[in-house]
Amino acid sequence: MSKSTQKPHHHGDLRAALILSGIELLEEGGVTALTLRKCAARAGVSHAAPAHHFEGLQGLIRAITDRGMSMFATAMQSKIDAAEDSPFPRLYAMCEGYLNFFIEHQALANLMFNQKSELMTKSAGGRTTNAAFNILVSACAPFIHGPLGHQATEYAVWSLIQGFSHLTVMGQISCDPNQPQISVADLFSMLNLQVAE
């Protein structure tokens, strides 16, 4: 007979199932709903099963953060791919993907960006280990950099869209219905960016 997948244990890929359950819980009930025991229950295993795949709750959170970062990167990349192939549209598309991810995955995004991790640490090749940040770097590349080099451009763009996304999601911006909603393009029109060449 074929391999039974209904067996009491030996779930096909429990680790992945737990991460997925965790993200579901996060989206459904916010960060306080993310619980090792609830993840285990949702994946149909005992309450202590997760301990064999992660180092405690903090380990699960790290794994969820990794998975979230990959979702984040593809969200931005697909926005870029759908945009006109020139610097400003691509930059704006990336930022809209950034903001959109925060809006659509509030709890996950907040979890991810409240983790201490060194996203910008460069590996030997000068690239970073984080796919999302590499996308941002690429989107910033076509612009003229000031005396501080490309890094200042990247920091400014990143800080601006990160702060805007965070404040928006937290309801700390644009909550006055009388005022017009500000767009990503409006926001970035305040930034000193010029296409090189």
Next chain:
Amino acid sequence: MSKSTQKPHHHGDLRAALILSGIELLEEGGVTALTLRKCAARAGVSHAAPAHHFEGLQGLIRAITDRGMSMFATAMQSKIDAAEDSPFPRLYAMCEGYLNFFIEHQALANLMFNQKSELMTKSAGGRTTNAAFNILVSACAPFIHGPLGHQATEYAVWSLIQGFSHLTVMGQISCDPNQPQISVADLFSMLNLQVAE
């Protein structure tokens, strides 16, 4: 005999003492150390005493956020007061106060800015109820505003310094020791700001 302050209950101002204890716990052990029971113990009362002064843990967190916002406002204001009295120095001073608060009070700042609250909601007079945000608005006022008005300037400045502070504290920026540390002034040189008149 004089009023004994050692009495089993009737602490002078328990509410304030609990808020203070909460902030201490936050600074000492991060957000996971902030606990109703530990606050109560530190203030020398029983574990259920806080319930009479706040609506559960969420209520204590709100109260701590309020207290933190006031600390935040005075931190920025005192930086401004110590700066040269002209627009750019004042803006930079405010931002340095902003960043500094995040560095010196990481856990508190993260707690505050992960609360959903409508900081920018304007009251009748056009001012907001939040002192910290009013300081930011004042620091932005002397600059020329684009077609989107002062609001766009405020959003851009706020997003930029919020994102930068957050990313810095989370270790997601400036973690490459080979690269130079970027300053607030460097960051804001990327922004399109000109003094009016």
Next chain:
DNA sequence: ATTTGCAACTTGACACTGTCAAGTTAATTG
């Protein structure tokens, strides 16, 4: 001055959490 009322606080309980130690099961290996 005594009673009454009430707000502040305590005590005890409950369900839920993360984590650990020990047991059980199933699949692989020799």
Next chain:
DNA sequence: CAATTAACTTGACAGTGTCAAGTTGCAAAT
């Protein structure tokens, strides 16, 4: 087929937020 081992279960423990029911002490009312 026996032994090993990784995956998972079971049970326990301390800590948590929250609720219900006391207790206490002060202040106003009679």
